Amino acid sequence: xxxxxxxxxxxxxxxxxxxxxxxxxxxxxxxxxxxxxxxxxxxxxxxxxxxxxxxxxxxxxxxxxxxxxxxxxxxxxxxxxxxxxxxxxxxxxxxxxxxxxxxxxxxxxxxxxxxxxxxxxxxxxxxxxxxxxxxxxxxxxxxxxxxxxxxxxxxxxxxxxxxxxxxxxxxxxxxxxxxxxxxxxxxxxxxxxxxxxxxxxxxxxxxxxxxxxxxxxxxxxxxxxxxxxxxxxxxxxxxxxxxxxxxxxxxxxxxxxxxxxxxxxxxxxxxxxxxxxxxxxxxxxxxxxxxxxxxxxxxxxxxx
Amino acid sequence: xxxxxxxxxxxxxxxxxxxxxxxxxxxxxxxxxxxxxxxxxxxxxxxxxxxxxxxxxxxxxxxxxxxxxxxxxxxxxxxxxxxxxxxxxxxxxxxxxxxxxxxxxxxxxxxxxxxxxxxxxxxxxxxxxxxxxxxxxxxxxxxxxxxxxxxxxxxxxxxxxxxxxxxxxxxxxxxxxxxxxxxxxxxxxxxxxxxxxxxxxxxxxxxxxxxxxxxxxxxxxxxxxxxxxxxxxxxxxxxxxxxxxxxxxxxxxxxxxxxxxxxxxxxxxxxxxxxxxxxxxxxxxxxxxxxxxxxxxxxxxxxx
Numbered sequence: 001x002x003x004x005x006x007x008x009x010x011x012x013x014x015x016x017x018x019x020x021x022x023x024x025x026x027x028x029x030x031x032x033x034x035x036x037x038x039x040x041x042x043x044x045x046x047x048x049x050x051x052x053x054x055x056x057x058x059x060x061x062x063x064x065x066x067x068x069x070x071x072x073x074x075x076x077x078x079x080x081x082x083x084x085x086x087x088x089x090x091x092x093x094x095x096x097x098x099x100x101x102x103x104x105x106x107x108x109x110x111x112x113x114x115x116x117x118x119x120x121x122x123x124x125x126x127x128x129x130x131x132x133x134x135x136x137x138x139x140x141x142x143x144x145x146x147x148x149x150x151x152x153x154x155x156x157x158x159x160x161x162x163x164x165x166x167x168x169x170x171x172x173x174x175x176x177x178x179x180x181x182x183x184x185x186x187x188x189x190x191x192x193x194x195x196x197x198x199x200x201x202x203x204x205x206x207x208x209x210x211x212x213x214x215x216x217x218x219x220x221x222x223x224x225x226x227x228x229x230x231x232x233x234x235x236x237x238x239x240x241x242x243x244x245x246x247x248x249x250x251x252x253x254x255x256x257x258x259x260x261x262x263x264x265x266x267x268x269x270x271x272x273x274x275x276x277x278x279x280x281x282x283x284x285x286x287x288x289x290x291x292x293x294x295x296x297x298x299x300x301x302x303x304x
Numbered sequence: 305x306x307x308x309x310x311x312x313x314x315x316x317x318x319x320x321x322x323x324x325x326x327x328x329x330x331x332x333x334x335x336x337x338x339x340x341x342x343x344x345x346x347x348x349x350x351x352x353x354x355x356x357x358x359x360x361x362x363x364x365x366x367x368x369x370x371x372x373x374x375x376x377x378x379x380x381x382x383x384x385x386x387x388x389x390x391x392x393x394x395x396x397x398x399x400x401x402x403x404x405x406x407x408x409x410x411x412x413x414x415x416x417x418x419x420x421x422x423x424x425x426x427x428x429x430x431x432x433x434x435x436x437x438x439x440x441x442x443x444x445x446x447x448x449x450x451x452x453x454x455x456x457x458x459x460x461x462x463x464x465x466x467x468x469x470x471x472x473x474x475x476x477x478x479x480x481x482x483x484x485x486x487x488x489x490x491x492x493x494x495x496x497x498x499x500x501x502x503x504x505x506x507x508x509x510x511x512x513x514x515x516x517x518x519x520x521x522x523x524x525x526x527x528x529x530x531x532x533x534x535x536x537x538x539x540x541x542x543x544x545x546x547x548x549x550x551x552x553x554x555x556x557x558x559x560x561x562x563x564x565x566x567x568x569x570x571x572x573x574x575x576x577x578x579x580x581x582x583x584x585x586x587x588x589x590x591x592x593x594x595x596x597x598x599x600x601x602x603x604x605x606x607x608x
Contacts, residue, residue: 017486088477089486173392182321182393184509185527205488206510207524218601220511220522223489257604297522300561301599 002041002066003246004113005033005239006132007122007145008102009046009070011056012275013082016089016229019274025056026081026275027102028122028145031232032239034279035266036120037064038287039243043113045069045132047105049076059280069110076101089230090204109135120242122235123147126154126161133164141251143167143242145234151178163195169238175201184209185216200241200260202234208260215253219260222268222294229274233267236279240266240287265290306345306370307550308417309337309543310436311426311449312406313350313374315360316579317386320393320533323578329360330385330579331406332426332449335536338583339543339570340424341368342591344550347417349373349436351409353382363584373414380405393534394508413439424546426539427451430458430465437468445555447471447546449538455482467499473542479505488513489520504545504564506538512564519557523564526572526598533578537571540583544570544591569594 012026029046036042043066048057050072060067079100085092107128114135119142121129129144136142144165150158151174158178162168168191172184179190188199188211198212205224210217241263248255265287272278316330333350340346347370352361354376364371383404389396411432418439423446425433433448440446448469454462455478462482466472472495476488483494488505492515495503502516509528514521545567552559569591576582 087486088480176392182391183528183531184525185529186531188527189529203510206507207522209524209527211527216527216601217604218511218524218527219604220513220524220602221488223492223513223515223520223522224487225489225493227487227490254604261604295605297520298524298602298604300521300523300558300565300602 001117001246002043002115003036003242004043004045004109004116004119004132004136005029005036005122006045006107007032007124007235008079009048009052009060010079010081010100010102012080012231013097014229014231014274015083016085017087018228021274024275024277025059026231027079028232028235030060031235031270031276031279032120032122033060033065034276035236035239035270036243036246037062038240038266038282038284039262040064040246042066042243043069043116045107045109045113047071047073047101047107049078049101050074052078069113071105073101073105079103083231085230089227107132118142118242118246120238121145121165122238123150126150126157130157130161130164133161141166141242141245143169143238145169145238146174148174148177159194162191165197167198167200168196169200169202169234171202171234172204175199185211198256202237204230204233207264208237210256210260217257217260219264220298222264222290223297224268224271226272228272230271231275233270236270236276237263237267239263261294262287262291265294305421305550306347306419307340307546308347308349308413308420308423308436308440309333309340309426310349310411311336311428311539312383313352313356313364314383314385314404314406316384316535317401318533318535318578319387320389321391322532325578328579328581329363330535331383332536332539334364335539335574335580335583336424336426336543337364337369338580339540339567339574340547340550341366342544342570342586342588343547343566344368346370346547347373347420349411349413349417351375351377351405351411353380353405354378356382373417375409377405377409383407387535389534393531411436422446422546422550424542425449425469426542427454430454430461434461434465434468437465445470445546445549447473447542449473449542450478452478452481463498466495469501471502471504472500473504473506473538475506475538476508479503489515502560506541508534508537511568512541514560514564519560521561521564523568524602526568526594527601528572528575530576532576534575535579537574540574540580541567541571543567565598566591566595569598
């Protein structure tokens, strides 16, 4: 089983109340790929510029990540992202010190990757996302994430892409905005009514909600005892979720619920370090231990 | 078993994106008492002015609510509260058209109510709260809620009161502020380290977290399919929770977890109408049905 992961590989400057890092490996695809590789084999489709440091590439070289799709455009710059978090960590200022090559580059699926069994497409232009979905031969499960920029700039294309994916992952504020509904439940229902098959609304520290035509699942947030930097947590969530689903024997409602808890578990590790830093050392055993803790933390009735 | 409930009985003006009400029955004690009376016998200790309408008093006259402690100060005005909610319902502007008698009135426990088996003290001056806690003979379980005003104005007294209660209930933004910690988990741990026995951090639409020295429980939010007005939901949560606990045979960690889900369930009904309106018609059967749904919505592993 192989999971296609797309999105940004970037260089980040991040400041939180607990410290700061400069020129650090970042990007949505970086976080999603590292998270997914805890569960399955990953194919990373992304781009960097000629300035992308060798040591960052080395950090991505891992047994379960195929970097054959990490393009280098020598004459271009790697995209750079900056963020400064406020004290409550729920709000941040962001900026782009260098928009870089990720903005204009069009991801094209290598022909020998068309047999990928799943896809996790981090936020990107919805036309690029739908083209990638269509280029896959027969994926068992696909996920598309998006951000405010595409809700604002390309709402029509975005809606078409969200209908084409098996799972839509979206932040709660963006879900409310896109669906124009005040509650999480109503926003999720509205997106399903608009054609999305399955919607996962990411609630950050507060967990996630899953809405489909047939199921509704609410997962609380894992207690963040050592929160350092929320950057990349949403991508780690999506990557962990899709990594788990890609290696599941069957994709059932029960497996999707477990996958959401696995995704939350991986995300809860991600926030313990700057950017994807904690994911670089995270092991499957650590994930399994915390997954079991998660069950104990959420349990309230023996019989079901 | 009898639960003492204190707080405000007030007259509200509320505007949400879905409508507005004026001169409507409201107040923290109103919501908490109505919620608790679904489970146990309630003693309501609060004050109104001579202008308090008969029909509002009639609305509070219920078999399981003892109004013997609802004082009327004829020459004073009932406290009035106003709120206008923004579209996402998570932010609101509030004001006090009439500060009224609740602000200056000092609640005194009637001697024949000292045998109350539990107490649910909605936000109020921490000195009043601790005096009430001390006036009780031998309560099995007590809960104290608070708000930003008391964190700002009387932090020392507040900390003493929070140490005296069995359960501290507090909103997440207020918990972060009081504990000066960025995550829910860290804020809860810090309050426990400061002497609180059990802390429940209320996450609004996102559920609740329970933190003690021995246990940690995270409850997601029940999907709010028909959200009309969040006013009073936190008080309904506390009232439902304490009502359930008061009638429990034993107060165990498992019962506290169930109580949190019962509280969330009652709160999820509360938001379906303006102020306490939905609570006036809510039945225990409706609560039980939704509690069972809640279990299905949160379940992700059969074996534990």
